[in-house]
Amino acid sequence: MAIRSRLLAPALALLLAIPLLAVAHQARPAPYGDHLTVPRTAPARVPHATPRLRTHGTALQAHDPRTGALRWRYAREGRRPLTSLHARGDVITLWDDGLVTATDGRTVRWHRALPAPGDWLPAHGGTGVLRPLGHGMLAVVTPRRVAAYRVADGDLRWVLPARDGCAFRPERAVHHSKTLVVAQPCPQAAWTAQLVALDDLGRIVPGRVRPRLEHPNPEKVLAQPR
Incomplete structure (x- = not known):
């Protein structure tokens, strides 16, 4: 009888604990x-x-x-x-x-x-920060970088840092066809260097060839500032 009581006590305690754990x-x-x-x-x-x-x-x-x-x-x-x-x-x-x-x-x-949002977000707000890139990709444009995420799962696909001494202007980005053009004002730089063209694969530069398979390399890509 004593052995049975010792076995029942832990079982009863467990039964009583289950509702408490659920709550x-x-x-x-x-x-x-x-x-x-x-x-x-x-x-x-x-x-x-x-x-x-x-x-x-x-x-x-x-x-x-x-x-x-x-x-x-x-x-x-x-x-x-x-x-x-x-x-x-x-x-x-x-x-x-x-x-x-x-x-x-x-x-x-x-x-x-987003990295260091306190440095710019309170004064800037969210104007122009979220930008669709097509092919299921989303660009998040901040003064220091542009990052592209896959909408399906939030996977980070590539990052483009701003040039030294320059900053992206999310509110001045515009879509042209399938291209996102982002302003990057730079002191004493040619106006052509102050506009950055992007798509779902990253920065668009002369001679770039679009692969047949989208994003064939699953590793993250860090685009070089230009």
Whole structure:
């Protein structure tokens, strides 16, 4: 009888601990302070129907383009969204702490942090920072560098640093056909050196040949400043 009691005591303790462990798991703070909510009354998803994005307070909201009904709401604790764009079914958002996120309205699929955002983001804001490059690629333009990420998984594909003594101007970047042209003002430099042409593979230079297979080398590429 004593042996049975000694065996039952740990088993009962384990059974009592399981609900407590479940509650503790649910009470854990979401990574990066994410709060993505989908209303029960959210309309059914329609293929190729791009939701309308709207910033409401400190949250980003997606609304049905036909009815205006709320599809989902995404917020981060203590943060606010600066700018967002659609990219291959995802919504890419830049936040005021320099974090870039991607959500499909069901989950937040990836997070990427910009280097030293406090040096420029508070004064600049998010104008022009997020730029689609085509072929499922996203450019994040900051004064010190341009980085390209694969939208599907947030994988960093290449980085182009600004020239010494120069800085990129995200708000002055423009798209021309499939090319992103970014201003890079440099003192005493020819105007041609102050414009940088980019696409999903990186900097466009004379004589560059586009490979038949996109991004055949899975390793990250550090583009040389020019």
